[in-house]
Amino acid sequence: MSDEGFPMNNVPIGTRGKAGRGNATVSPSAAARSLAGGSAAPKKPVKKANAGAPAKNPPQQGGPRTTAKRAAKKPRTASAASKVAATKNPPQAGGVPTAGQTNAPRLRAVTEADAQAAATAAAATSAKRTRTATAAPLAAGIPLDEIFSAVLQGAQRVLGDDWEGRLAAILSTIRRRVTGDFDVDEFGFDEHITDIGIAAIEPLAEKWFRLEVRGEENIPQDGGALLVANHSGTIPIDGLMAGYAVRKYSGRHLRPLGADLVFSMPFVGQMARKFGATLACAEDAERLLTTGEIAGVWPEGFKGIGKPFVERYKLQRFGRGGFVSSAVRAGVPIVPVSIVGAEEIYPLVGNVPSLARLLGFPYLPITPFFPLLGPLGLIPLPSKWIIEFGEPIRTDAFPPEAADDPMLLFNVTDQVRETIQQTLYKLLVDRGNAFF
Amino acid sequence: MGRVVLVTGVARDLAARFARHLADLAEGGTDIDKVVGIDVVPPPGELGGVKFVRADIRTPVVAKVMAVEEVDTVVHMGLVPSQRGTTVRGGAAKELNVIGTMQLLAACQRATSVKKLVVQSSTAVYGASPQDPAMFTESSSPRGAVKSGFRKDVVEAEGYIRGFSRRRPDILITTLRMANILSDQVVSPFGAYYESAVLPTVMGFDPRIQFLHEQDALNVLSESVVDDRPGTFNVAGDGVLLLSQTARRLGKPIIPLPPFGFGAAASRIARSMGSDIPPDLHRLLKYGRVVDTAALRDIFGYEPIFTTEATFEAYRQKVKPGLFAMIGGRR
Numbered sequence: 001m002s003d004e005g006f007p008m009n010n011v012p013i014g015t016r017g018k019a020g021r022g023n024a025t026v027s028p029s030a031a032a033r034s035l036a037g038g039s040a041a042p043k044k045p046v047k048k049a050n051a052g053a054p055a056k057n058p059p060q061q062g063g064p065r066t067t068a069k070r071a072a073k074k075p076r077t078a079s080a081a082s083k084v085a086a087t088k089n090p091p092q093a094g095g096v097p098t099a100g101q102t103n104a105p106r107l108r109a110v111t112e113a114d115a116q117a118a119a120t121a122a123a124a125t126s127a128k129r130t131r132t133a134t135a136a137p138l139a140a141g142i143p144l145d146e147i148f149s150a151v152l153q154g155a156q157r158v159l160g161d162d163w164e165g166r167l168a169a170i171l172s173t174i175r176r177r178v179t180g181d182f183d184v185d186e187f188g189f190d191e192h193i194t195d196i197g198i199a200a201i202e203p204l205a206e207k208w209f210r211l212e213v214r215g216e217e218n219i220p221q222d223g224g225a226l227l228v229a230n231h232s233g234t235i236p237i238d239g240l241m242a243g244y245a246v247r248k249y250s251g252r253h254l255r256p257l258g259a260d261l262v263f264s265m266p267f268v269g270q271m272a273r274k275f276g277a278t279l280a281c282a283e284d285a286e287r288l289l290t291t292g293e294i295a296g297v298w299p300e301g302f303k304g305i306g307k308p309f310v311e312r313y314k315l316q317r318f319g320r321g322g323f324v325s326s327a328v329r330a331g332v333p334i335v336p337v338s339i340v341g342a343e344e345i346y347p348l349v350g351n352v353p354s355l356a357r358l359l360g361f362p363y364l365p366i367t368p369f370f371p372l373l374g375p376l377g378l379i380p381l382p383s384k385w386i387i388e389f390g391e392p393i394r395t396d397a398f399p400p401e402a403a404d405d406p407m408l409l410f411n412v413t414d415q416v417r418e419t420i421q422q423t424l425y426k427l428l429v430d431r432g433n434a435f436f
Numbered sequence: 437m438g439r440v441v442l443v444t445g446v447a448r449d450l451a452a453r454f455a456r457h458l459a460d461l462a463e464g465g466t467d468i469d470k471v472v473g474i475d476v477v478p479p480p481g482e483l484g485g486v487k488f489v490r491a492d493i494r495t496p497v498v499a500k501v502m503a504v505e506e507v508d509t510v511v512h513m514g515l516v517p518s519q520r521g522t523t524v525r526g527g528a529a530k531e532l533n534v535i536g537t538m539q540l541l542a543a544c545q546r547a548t549s550v551k552k553l554v555v556q557s558s559t560a561v562y563g564a565s566p567q568d569p570a571m572f573t574e575s576s577s578p579r580g581a582v583k584s585g586f587r588k589d590v591v592e593a594e595g596y597i598r599g600f601s602r603r604r605p606d607i608l609i610t611t612l613r614m615a616n617i618l619s620d621q622v623v624s625p626f627g628a629y630y631e632s633a634v635l636p637t638v639m640g641f642d643p644r645i646q647f648l649h650e651q652d653a654l655n656v657l658s659e660s661v662v663d664d665r666p667g668t669f670n671v672a673g674d675g676v677l678l679l680s681q682t683a684r685r686l687g688k689p690i691i692p693l694p695p696f697g698f699g700a701a702a703s704r705i706a707r708s709m710g711s712d713i714p715p716d717l718h719r720l721l722k723y724g725r726v727v728d729t730a731a732l733r734d735i736f737g738y739e740p741i742f743t744t745e746a747t748f749e750a751y752r753q754k755v756k757p758g759l760f761a762m763i764g765g766r767r
């Protein structure tokens with residue numbers, strides 16, 4: 001079967017009819033076979049020599065295909081099989097119209113000599129492959145000790161020198177997750193899962209988006225703070241990146257405030273809660289801020305994240321300024337955060353408002369790649385990101401009743417918005433090309 | 437002449453235990469003289485020193501009972517969700533909850549002897565929706581329209597109680613909004629849910645839930661009877677558990693079902709296992725609900741003994757371990 005695809009060998013076994021007449025589809029004509037025979041002929045003696053049983057299987061008998069096949073199907077090692085083939089061959093040889101030497105058997109019984117040759121060849125190759133040539137005789141068995149040492153080396157390489165302790169820690173972590181022995185806070189924040197998630201998005205942030213963080217000293221080291229950022233990018237990846245940056249540069253967790261749509265969506269809402277997000281409402285914001293957490297808010301909301309690509313980096317209306325009132329009530333500083341790079345990850349060039357309304361979404365994005373390439377279109381474009389944490393705006397100087405003074409709230413809102421807008425322009429100039 | 441306390445709904449286990457507890461207090465030398473229990477059906481267990489009156493609070497008979505016994509404190513514990521295997525099922529629940537509360541309040545308004553009303557309400561009054569704040573305070577306004585079921589009953593009953601408080605400002609009213617009680621001793625919606633060998637959950641949702649230990653519930657109730665604690669208070673164990681966490685701790689496998697048509701499918705699965713998912717849990721199993729108990733500590737002055745987790749652990753140690761308890765369950 002070594003020469004598959006060679007015309008001669010494509011003759012199906014058991015085709016009846018006169019030899020020499022091809023049926024033009026599967027079996028070639030005699031002429032075609034003789035044309036091909038020239039190159040086929042030298043191969044046969046080689047095979048015969050390998051077979052190592054020329055005396056029992058005379059070449060002129062040719063080996064009609066039926067018997068050869070039967071012999072091959074018989075137990076391979078037994079020489080009895082070849083004996084059977086040999087004894088049965090003579091009566092049938094004349095009866096079956098064969099085409100002489102071109103009709104040499106493709107299949108033959110495997111003999112002991114074959115098995116020996118194969119074994120030595122395998123031993124030679126395995127000896128070549130294994131580094132230690134002395135291990136060659138053992139290659140037939142399973143090298144348990146080698147596997148064991150490889151596992152140990154792998155564990156050491158992955159987990160470091162104290163791999164035993166780390167492995168035990170990992171296993172106990174898994175056990176605690178499986179048995180439900182972990183804590184979540186009232187908001188559903190699961191610190192452990194969040195750290196795993198942040199480790200998982202690190203390559204995305206560092207290698208794909210080449211995230212650059214400026215002004216990380218403006219993230220308060222302790223106490224509550226309200227981070228206010230611009231929102232863009234069709235899918236709120238900027239929230240993830242801001243959370244990553246806060247965790248990396250201050251060691252604290254960002255608690256994002258999200259729209260109710262997030263929490264009504266299956267899987268998304270569940271993960272959002274576990275990553276520390278909660279509903280963007282005055283109660284939750286104040287509860288987080290007064291307990292000394294860093295809350296993150298994107299006051300543009302869906303107006304910002306779902307705006308067309310041509311309006312990139314143009315801040316939308318900053319909600320109704322509710323975030324300022326929450327910060328004033330809690331007396332925590334407002335940190336303006338400018339995020340450059342999120343606009344380019346999914347350039348929103350079109351929208352299907354009617355379908356979006358039907359599905360209950362604020363917008364249904366069309367990007368240059370999204371519906372066109374299917375799931376591939378969901379890969380964010382590798383834009384270059386800069387996140388700048390601005391100078392904190394203190395609110396503790398305001399009297400508590402200022403939280404109910406609309407004019408003051410609008411002024412502070414505008415101040416935050418202008419700061420972010422001007423920083424965005426500056427960062428855009430600094431960044432240059434969006435992708436390189 | 438000591439005080440006379442009327443407890444409604446004593447055929448149910450928590451009310452029966454509370455009435456017994458009050459009767460013990462009466463014997464123990466407090467100013468409580470007599471405890472009268474009232475329900476449509478006789479209680480299955482022993483009521484001890486409680487005087488049981490078989491009467492329907494949906495009828496004006498309750499006014500006569502109050503007049504005859506000269507009741508000065510009414511503890512309304514008849515506000516309960518419908519549940520299989522109890523006296524309150526299906527449509528009867530609404531009748532009992534809403535009409536029963538109306539009749540009881542009407543009787544209280546007439547009775548000159550009544551000085552205090554304690555109502556066991558439920559945190560179900562807040563509902564469960566994605567628009568909810570992470571924690572409800574007593575002043576949180578319920579979000580989303582009230583459609584049906586136990587939540588609507590509670591909202592209506594509390595509305596009647598507010599109206600009653602305007603008409604009789606001299607009566608002290610304590611409304612205790614209790615979280616889901618979880619105990620092997622008390623029939624409760626979550627108790628029925630956790631009985632199932634596999635737990636149906638809503639695919640893609642992992643709600644935060646809070647439990648209340650029966651001991652805390654009884655303590656808060658008796659404190660508001662013995663002392664004066666007017667106001668509305670959330671009562672729940674501290675902390676939260678995720679539904680998936682509780683399933684893992686019990687060692688029970690979960691079946692995530694699609695959100696659409698969850699109620700029907702989940703009930704069918706639960707019934708095939710011989711348990712039940714009360715309809716009040718359907719939305720709770722999707723969005724969860726957590727309440728803030730700061731008012732209970734600061735104004736009422738009670739510190740819950742059992743956290744949500746401790747309540748659940750106490751329950752878990754009493755019930756049969758789940759299918760997966762062998763391989764990964766907690767000891």
